[in-house]
Amino acid sequence: MARKLDGLPQQERDKIHTDLLALSVIYNERYGHASGLKNAEASVPAHLLNYLHQRLLYYRNA
Numbered sequence: 001m002a003r004k005l006d007g008l009p010q011q012e013r014d015k016i017h018t019d020l021l022a023l024s025v026i027y028n029e030r031y032g033h034a035s036g037l038k039n040a041e042a043s044v045p046a047h048l049l050n051y052l053h054q055r056l057l058y059y060r061n062a
Helices: 010-030 037-043 046-061
Strands: none
Touching: 010 037, 010 046, 037 046
């Protein structure tokens, strides 16, 4: 069975993955777990680091 995300271009899937990483980091920060920010930054492509930091700020202020 095909998933809806399979039809998206790779760039869009990378952006969605980056957004999910930001959510994961914020969730862990809020509940006092190790956030894994360094690991998240290392796994994100260089051109999406700015986007990751924008999403982190957004979710921290939400």
